Amino acid sequence: MTMNPSMATGTVVLLPVWGAGHLMPMLEAGKRLLASSGRALSLTVLVMRPPTEQQASEVEGHIRREEAAGLDVRFHRLPAVEPPTDHVGPVEFISRCVQLHLPHVRAAMSGLACPVAALLLDLFCTEMLDLSRELAVPAYVFFTCNAAALSFFLRLPALHEEVAGEFEEMEGAVDLPGLPPMPPSSLPTPIMDRTKPCCAWYVYHGRCFMDADGIIVNTVAELEQRILSAIADGRCTRGISAPTLYPVGPVISFDPPAKHPHDCVRWLETQPPGSVVLLCFGSGGYFTAPQAHEVARGLERSGHRFLWVLRGPPALGGRHPTDANLAELLPEGFLERTGEKGLVWPTRAPQKEILAHAAVGGFVTHCGWNSILESLWFGVPMAPWPLYAEQHLNAFALVAGMGVAVAMEVDRKRDNFVEAAELERAVKALMGGGEEGRKAREKAGEMKAACRKAVEDGGSSCATLKRLRDAVLRHK
Template sequence: MATTPTVVLLPVWGVGHLMSMLEAGKRLLAHSGRALSLTVLVIQPPTEQHASDLAAHVRREEASGLDVRFIHLPPVAPPTDFQGPEDFVSRFVQMHAAYVKAAIAALTSPVTSLVVDFFCTTIVDVARELAIPAYIYFTSNVAMLALFLRLPALHDEVPVEFEEMEGHVDVPGLPPVPPTCLPDPVMDKTSPNYTWFVYHGRRFPEFDGIIVNTVAELEQSVLAAIAVGKCTRGGDRGPPPPVVYPIGPVIPFIDATPEQQQQEPHECVRWLDAQPPGSVVFLCFGSGGCFEAQQAHEIAHGLERSGHRFLWVLRGPPAPGQRVPSDANFDELLPEGFLERTKDRGLVWPTRAPQKEILAHAAVGGFVTHCGWNSTLEALWHGVPMAPWPLYAEQHLNAFLLVAYLGVAVAMTFDRKRKNFVEAAELERAVKAMMGGESEEGRKARDKAAEMKAACRNAVEGGSSRAALQRLSEELQRGAVVVDVQK
């Protein structure tokens, strides 16, 4: 009979959520000195591509030799009448509640806690029924967490759509937030996606704590605002705010394993080896980022006119019946003659690329990014300044954070009503500002990025993030209970 107390993780299947939570769990495992184990409850993904990616991740973790075991929950028919990704994920997770309860109740190890992705707040009821502590793992930043906590009150305070309101949105700890910088799911109050965001924000304070993939030094004023109750309904007169544990940056596989070091370098990395230090602007837009020909042409013209070296990961729209971007067809997406004219200073890569290795390379001097939080943390870890080009989800708020709060990015203008369209001239300006030696805006972004690199590494190597992980580990080890299977 297993006796090592276990932390139960309930991730969602998206790679940006799944891998971050698993990596956080493994850090907790290592930090506890084998006083804890991990049990991961696996929701069967709704698509074949997600299922294939998940299976590969599980096989890799099972082969690692760590005290991590995976329990696959029974398959559930996904909802078909959903109106957006937030609506789909929240409802699909909710449909697994009985299976989550049964899986936890069947464990023979003492259970210290249930840690769930922030889309899984409905599962807090299962934890309460089983009398075990419940925590959220928040894959984004504290700014986004503050907005979630603030949203139930904002819903009542702002009776119109946010983009119709006068002035700015008040998120304590942040500069005034323009309504156009709010995440996609809150831009339409009639949408079930918005309703779910309000619901999740209302339930967050019911958890015993919130584990956040950020560094305290990056977002001190927002953390302080949450701690004194400014972000939760009722303010400092309401219920106590949730305890926040900033343990980031949690970046999967940030350091190459011995096996990876022995592998032949990727073609993109070999190309970078031939470029001068700090000379290349890197463009990459995440696992879901892709462009139609009109936008790809604008990018190409902007890069060509900028005069700077570039490494551009270009993906095309999903194939019929698919949800993930397709490999780029250069004949369809690029202007005639572009590759020939730029062959001496640019590389366009048509499929997935090793982003972490690229950002770590000395030749990279700037990053045009969709502002996914994992990508942002990778850039901060390596001290690379950014030009934000948000595409979906919470990325618009992340872009605001990078420019107006952290100061590590050069602002770039995009047309949100035209699917975040960016003109060639604007991309050219942003690249020149970020990469050029005479730009004051670029110099400040580079200096701040270097400061954030030091802050991130200090936090993990013995500073604030390590201390937060220590507090969390001690808290979980105190809370281990044997689940009563009769509940």
Template sequence: MATPTVVLLPVWGTGHLMSMLEAGKRLLRRRGRALSLTVLVMRPPTEQLASEVAGHISREEASGLDICFIQLPAVAPPVDHVGIEEFVSRFVLLHAPHVRAAISGLACPVAALVIDFFCTTLLDVSRELAVPAYVYFTSNAAMLALFLHLPVLHEEVTVEFEEMEGMVDVPGLPPVPPSSLPLPLMDKKNPNYTWFVYHGRRFMETDGIIVNTAAELEQRVIAAIADGRCTHGVRAPTIYPIGPVISFNPPTNQPHECVRWLGTQPPASVVLLCFGSGGFFTAPQAHEIARGLEHSGHRFLWVLRGPPVPGGRKPTDANLEELLPDGFLERTKDKGLVWPTIAPQKEILAHSAVGGFVTHGGWNSVLESLWFGVPMAPWPLYAEQHLNAFVLVAGMGVAVAMKVDRKRKNFVEAAELERVVKTLMGGGEEGWKAREKAMEMKAACRMAVEEGGSSYCALQRLSEELYKGAAVEVKK
């Protein structure tokens, strides 16, 4: 019999695409069950994104692993959307006939369809073809719990969340301030809110949910999901916490300039500021950061990106003369490095000179920080990052809280950044507790993915379930 294949359907964002691919490659490495991967590739809506995806695919095709990439026919993206959640959800739905045709045309047994969590509209395709369907959830179990509980909250909370008296109840989490919910949930009349509720409902139709977390990181919330507390007593699909799912590039012959600079700094003396693939600042906010760093007196490595070009979404390389205060680079040249383009975040976090991380709080960045035991100060900018920031501080204890003015587009004053950097790096009680907890999480993350660890065993259970699914004949 031909080797069964697992069909992956990612969305094109780097944090989604690469995480799902890495999870798929871990399935290929399971002993005792032969599986291949088939990746259905939706053409991204912009040429810049299409070029990035093509680069990722070229590198994966050169890896020699049993992965087949199938390019789906391009579709015209919707133009009347309100926000990114609505856009992605509707854009994905337009691919339904092409996904159906691609899966039906495969010559090998199909073990399962694994979809990104923005792709639940395509569960109808898996049902028509009688193919088991799983969601790959690139964020944490806390956000998954909110998704699953949102249909319940939609019925119970009749006002806007920010108009509530008190906190939002999400089983498994401490009481959540409404200000920590993702921005699309702040307006129930917004189509993005409607799509959040839609996806939360449809997760319940899947055969399982694969989550990029480790059981040890989020024990209470994983238990709450498994017990049905998030879904009004209805048992949720099986949860497979297989993380941290992190890809590591092979070492290069010549270390990156940022890494070489870190080699000249004392151990645990540098605070890293880096804000993901979508994080950027305008001059007023960059000036506040510069003043805060300078007044803190601590060493820093600041990855600073500039605003996108008109009509674009991706940050640009920073023009330091335009973004930084006069004389800042000269005054801080002995203590800091401002890097104006993309930097190798994992390699930087791995360096012994890094003692703290001011981060946007994207879940992939959080996992990288925990993997290396670096405490954080989350500065959420978009997506689910406000909830992540709350979880890191109140749920995990691995971070120092930062006052972010959400009404001013997540603005942070210089004095607040100065306070946070001093707390994170200076050895006060709050900073020390975060550091100790981050080191505990580092050990937990590494044990989870080792043979016999919780994530290793979850991946083994998933592999066995997927192999069973290959016995079902795909309907044509």
């Protein structure tokens, strides 16, 4: 545990799960709350040890950088637990790991020298809501995804009762208030098989959200106004008022500028403005050779410039993508034929730096919400290629709800396979001069302005953050 000198009279306790996509947005939101409190509050982050050494190393790296910044943030590492081995899917695994941490979280909060002003919980940590009531501490869910996904979480308990069979076999569209009628194929991956525990855990968390003192959403009011209004009006919860919503986004953490430009950025410097389509699929996205061959053919036939961040399948027994072996994954001669127009990068790349570059004109994305927010922050339109979690719902919201993306047909029944011809069509639509791409570019530009205005003094997210600060300080 690292202590910093503090004049704070209360601390806000953060309990994130270990993935960087959960940890970093919650920590960034907490730091904004800290800054708005005028040193009346500090932050205490309870750190659950990640299940793999790779994840543990990444989390420790983030913590060391935050500790070096000298802010009034303390990191309390919780004792390790023995993770479950009989789980089915990541949602069940995470939720059960959180359950095992309950006594350690209780002990940590009870032992803090500074009074606890509030508890901020990751969306998969709702098991701790009972503990917050036991300790008489207000608890807020920090929802790392968008308002559309929150609407689904809140709607799911009733939907679970209304639908008899599998969700993917539903007749007609799914009614998700605030969005156009949605095809069942756009529902989140973990609930598609109702016989597996992940679906039951989604239902459980959706019910528990209603017991929170508030829900902090990493979105912008202007981006999802109709959905936020539907949630606030109780249209997702059978007329029962939802907890107070706090849309404070976009919450994006930016690293300090690099001393030397990354190789990908240097390559972009040689490309014309708005000419490059970026393909990047998050920390968990990877391709096998058959899919990579389809992507290569589609890109080559599109004729557009591209920067493709390609990861290979996990090693035997592993969970994480590996650096790509381009000789094994790509068609023979592809790199030579496209060398003047394209770059295939076989390991991690600085996505935010790439999206910020003027040469990038489009983004083929896995639809992780953090990646979407980064794309909108820089005004880059998208073509959605969802892979897992709530990403199919995000893809639908991008196209049908926000209008910032061109549609792309993804075959869910074939492990989210995309044919070369479909990728070619989507890239041409996204990057070309047609009506579909033009509308997406215009809308993405509007959302860029809305996102930046929201976090400025007087903007909607800035005002919401002050409301949250006042609610926390009133309790303290």
